[in-house]
Amino acid sequence: MAKERKRQEVTSNFGTPWKPEKEGDTLEGEYIGYDEVPTARNGKKTFRSYRLKHDSGEIFGVAGAVLDRKFKQIPKGTYCWITYVGEMETSNGEAKDFRVECEQGTKLLSNEETDSDIPF
Numbered sequence: 001m002a003k004e005r006k007r008q009e010v011t012s013n014f015g016t017p018w019k020p021e022k023e024g025d026t027l028e029g030e031y032i033g034y035d036e037v038p039t040a041r042n043g044k045k046t047f048r049s050y051r052l053k054h055d056s057g058e059i060f061g062v063a064g065a066v067l068d069r070k071f072k073q074i075p076k077g078t079y080c081w082i083t084y085v086g087e088m089e090t091s092n093g094e095a096k097d098f099r100v101e102c103e104q105g106t107k108l109l110s111n112e113e114t115d116s117d118i119p120f
Helices: 065-071
Strands: 026-038 046-053 059-062 079-090 093-102
Touching: 026 059, 046 065, 065 079, 065 093
Parallel strands: none
Antiparallel strands: 026 046, 026 079, 046 059, 079 093
């Protein structure tokens, strides 16, 4: 006799996009990794959206070139704060600027390491 199987829906795991409205807006939570999000903007195929899990359990995604450079240093599982500090001028026009902070005592990754090299 065949086993009765029940279904469960699988939904997207992209975080809710965080879109700060004013300077000083802050997002905080545990850094749980990033997604490669499809895009056709600026001739790129994807961009990275960094995911933070808020204490409420909600997952947020935030993206930006400034974040790319900073999050390369942060191991998964680290509690972080991202603060919107305004717009900055880049060679590609204006871009959002963010201050990124992590919990004191976090061992930041070097250029040679990846977050998979760090034991949790």
